[in-house]
Amino acid sequence: MSTPPYPLHVRRGHWLTGWLAAFRTDRLGLLMAHARHGPIVRFRLGFKTLYFLSDPDLVQEMLVTQHRHLGREPMLRAVLARTMGNGLLTSDGAYWQRQRRMLAPAFHRSRVQRAADLMVAHAAALTAHWQDGEERDLEREMDRLTLSIVTAALFRIDSAAQADTVARVITALQAIGNRELGRLIRLPNWIPTPDHRTQRRLSRQLRDIVMAGIDARRRSGDAGDDLLSILLDSVDAETGARMTDAQICDEVITLYLAGYDTTALTLSFCWYELARNPAIAARLHAELDAVLPARRPTLADLDRLPYTRMLFNEALRLYPPAYFLIRQVVRPVQIGGHPIRPGAILITSPYVMHRHPAYWDEPERFHPERFADHAERGWHRYRYFPFGGGPRVCIGNQFALLEGPLILATIARSYRFELREPGWQVQLEPQITLGPQGGMPLRLRRRTATV
Template sequence: MEQITAGPKGLPISGNVLAFRRDTLKFIRDAAKEYGDVVHFRFGPKRHVYMLNNPDMIKEVLVTKQAHFRKGKGLQVARAVVGDGILTSEGKKHIRQRRLMQPAFHRDRIAGYADAMVRQGVELMEDWKDGEVRDIHQDMMKVTLAIITETMFGKTVKEGADKIGHAIDVGLKYVSTKATSFIDIPLSVPTRSNREFVESSEVLDKTIYGLIEERRKSTGSHTDLLAMLLSARDEDDGQGMTDEQVRDEVMTIFVAGHETTANTMSWIFYLLATHPEAEQKLHDELKSVLGGRLPTVEDIPNLTYVNLIISETLRLSPAAWTINREVVEPVEIGGHTYEPGDTLMMSQYVMHRQEKYFEDPDEFRPERFAGDLLKRIPAYAYFPFGGGPRICIGNNFALMEAALLLATIAQRYRLRLAQPDQKVELEPVVTLRPKNGLPMRLEKREQNE
């Protein structure tokens, strides 16, 4: 089988790694434009990465031939933070954990989380003052962390939330750098980033083991995810999960379930601030559907424009901007055989901005999702939550949370850019976040506006 080598020329030893890191999003998008369905990158002397830009190939990797792959290096490195939880585990263990946790994310179950989502949105705004400038990204991190903690672990973390948020941040930055590096410095070497990482892990462990211990001692009855994890018994040997296993799952949900939604919310507010006509339509809808009252889960299907805004934001600024897989046994895709050790990269950022599927792909236009767009384009041209057996377990949770937070906040405040000509760059760390935060000016809205 012929070797695929079409891709940007790299440096002799490091290959494409420096160019990739310098301006990742531009680099991968330009490469897709130039080389088409498959682009070859080399990271260091031996690591071959193939970016697939064809929806049918992406479907083969995520769905039909998924058994030939394991998670990509980034997620393998992420084990340093989230351990061997549902996001990073493979094979039988993954299937078992997924089956165990699925009920907590069932549609009927998450409907019960709606009140907490709205209440946390309202509480966030209690600190807000008309006219002040705030880092909205920090606020979104705070509110999504509070929501995930309350709904999944039955606890509100008011004090210490900043510390947890910071510790997760350090962890993700560490993972992101490690994932593209080809020199492996062991954690025992006290470099600055290793030391910061070890410290942040200690903060997270302390918090989570504290949660577990408190719950094991508690006599009250609980039905949340933590209760499910603690009462789970293995089908074969009847054993429960160890504290360490529970810790890994809890950490996974903390990490996977908070930063992605926070980023999506930040991008929504940024895009609305730069598209006043869309913002006006949103306000009109909120007025006619809610008439000034707080939203409930029953309102969500009627908040049509809110839902369009979320779909379009996940297209333009997908919080998960790439999914990577590593080949474990030779596999043929699109006429080429990939070998064990090869990495296949499928980028939502690249696919969601392909002209052949999305007209004027760089434009923010929520209306594009109003018709049958998703039926007209191939499956996996748009895949903000991935697909196949490892599709995001929290997708419905996230969509509901985003709709309720947006409706709650936008009724009371209009968020303006702090500077009229402010540019906010997309920073692809593990997720796609606003580089340097998102300072915005709060403008209180009149009730009958």
């Protein structure tokens, strides 16, 4: 006996533009509203037909079971490729499979763990310039920190100046990309609009920085042990091919853009929730004071810092930076028992799934204890998926899950945070990633003298 198809609900919206206006002005609200209408909802954005999926089994079909019938969504890919080139986030098919194989060794757990001391050292260096009682934009501070860590991990360059240069370029490029995604009509890149000219100039600047690092490493003959060295030495086990410098450059830029944002944004929301939840902050500080009374954390400490890790995971649940995942159907496929034609778009949202009342108790509450030991054993794999899933799961997820708690422990043992004014609430800004609108201004309070 065959399983009946999932109920399919159609939301028609405006006769011409569908739900495009709502997608531009209240993206999160639109997706949450779709989920309230059922597990699979068909709707339009302009002339594009989309299917929104909000059931763990359907998400698994999209990301795992039927992934070979799906590809990158062309418009988002075009926006990202203007800066990233043909890297992991923008490529498809056999080329993507080859690149994924060649990059995988760089992100093996044992290799990622070697960066632990580097992460802690950079976090401590950042806070050395902080003053008790001052207000700082913690989103900007976390951007600077995670970019400096990515720069050091990629190139073994401990250069605040280079990290700041890259940060300025990337911030400007992201602003352009966000504007592009919000436009009703996207003009071809060859049309010399002000944004297109600026984007080309900044992309060249970023590419020049990366290519200079690649060239310097090749000329030095230094084998090294950073991510760049691994990419330079990587050989595809199936074909024996190596990456060209242009391909390495695409992947390094992709790692730059994807390798800092997730952790930086998640940490920003950690500081916000600690500022507005004194009881949670007190429990975190008690754990850090017990395990790290007079020293910085190390890799070996993480197993003894369960609440720190739970807090970071809860921030990933409530504020997933990759808040929506999107694929285009490239071959006829069935999702939830419904045939879907090539050209249609499938979309799901970790943000929606992580706040869905069918899968979470008190979903809007920041409650780290929901990630207590073994709590996840009974969960569906796609109830909680801040890093995506399936073959395209974020290649750097182990890096982020190491970096986040280590930075959290390093900074929180020395500082606590206060809201800029009582009752202040952050407004979410869903663009390419999910961040705080207007940054994350918080007041710093020094806890104790630490090493």
